[in-house]
Amino acid sequence: MRSLLGKVEREHGLVLASYKQPCLKRRLAVRMRARGVHSYEAYAALLDRAPEEYDLLLDALTINVTRFFRNPEAWRAVADLVLGPLLAIPGRVALWSAGCASGEEAYSLALLVAERAGPRAAARVRIDATDLDPGAIAAARRASYAAPAVDEVPPALLRRFFSAGPPFTLDPAVAAPVRLRVHDLTREPPPAPPYHLITCRNVVIYFDRPTQERIFAGFADALAPGGYLWLGKVETLFGPARGRFELVEPRERVFRRP
Numbered sequence: 001m002r003s004l005l006g007k008v009e010r011e012h013g014l015v016l017a018s019y020k021q022p023c024l025k026r027r028l029a030v031r032m033r034a035r036g037v038h039s040y041e042a043y044a045a046l047l048d049r050a051p052e053e054y055d056l057l058l059d060a061l062t063i064n065v066t067r068f069f070r071n072p073e074a075w076r077a078v079a080d081l082v083l084g085p086l087l088a089i090p091g092r093v094a095l096w097s098a099g100c101a102s103g104e105e106a107y108s109l110a111l112l113v114a115e116r117a118g119p120r121a122a123a124r125v126r127i128d129a130t131d132l133d134p135g136a137i138a139a140a141r142r143a144s145y146a147a148p149a150v151d152e153v154p155p156a157l158l159r160r161f162f163s164a165g166p167p168f169t170l171d172p173a174v175a176a177p178v179r180l181r182v183h184d185l186t187r188e189p190p191p192a193p194p195y196h197l198i199t200c201r202n203v204v205i206y207f208d209r210p211t212q213e214r215i216f217a218g219f220a221d222a223l224a225p226g227g228y229l230w231l232g233k234v235e236t237l238f239g240p241a242r243g244r245f246e247l248v249e250p251r252e253r254v255f256r257r258p
Helices: 002-012 021-035 040-049 053-061 072-087 104-122 134-142 155-161 209-222 240-244
Strands: 093-098 125-131 178-182 195-200 223-231 246-249 254-256
Touching (some): 002 040, 002 053, 021 040, 053 134, 072 104, 072 246, 072 254, 093 104, 104 125, 104 155, 104 195, 134 178, 209 223
Parallel strands (some): 093 195, 195 223
Antiparallel strands (some): 223 254
C-alpha cells in the first residue's frame, strides 16, 4: 500500500498519506472492486495501463455530497451570528469556503450576501472557494444545478436569483464574488488571507490527526482578528490551534479568533 501511495504522489501529485487509513483503504477497495483487481500491486499496474483511473480514484476519495443551505438551521444561526456583523464591517470582507465541492456552499454564502447587503455591499465581498477535485471546481464554475441541490433554497431566493429550471442556474451577478480554484488543504497555504470567515464543513474528518492540527493552525493564521471558523457538526477543533479560538456557537461548531 505504501508503494502504491508513493506512486500516486509521484505521478499525479495526489498526496494520500495524510488520509485516515481506514477511510483510505475503503475508498481504494471501491476502485479495486470496480476494476476487478485484488491487490495493491495489481491496482498500481492498472494505473500504468489506464491513466484515466487516477480521475476515478480522486472522485472516490473526495465525496462531494453537498447542496445549497445544507442543514438550514445551521445556516440561519451563522447568518445572524456571523454574516450580519461581518457585513457591517466597512471596507473589504473576505470569506473562504474550503473544500467547496461543486460550489453550493460558496454560492449559499453569496446568496446571503446578496439578500442581506444588496448589490453595492456585495461588491466589496470576496468569497474564495477551493477544492482538491478539478472536476468539482469545473462543475462549480457552471453554477447550474439539478433540482435536489436547490431543495432547501428559500423560495423567495430561488425565484429571485436562479433561472427557471431544472437545471437551476445562479444569477451571474450573485456568483460574481465567488473565486474558484483547485487547492489542496493538506499541502498548500490559504489562497489569499486574511479572512473574516472560513467555512470548512465535513472535510477535515477524513484526515489523520497531525494533518488536522496542521490545517487548523493554518486556519488560525489565515483569519483576521475577530474572524470566524465554521466546522461541520461532527468535527471539533483540537491541538495547539484550539487555544487560539473561542467557541461562540457550540451546536453549530462556530469558533472565533479573538
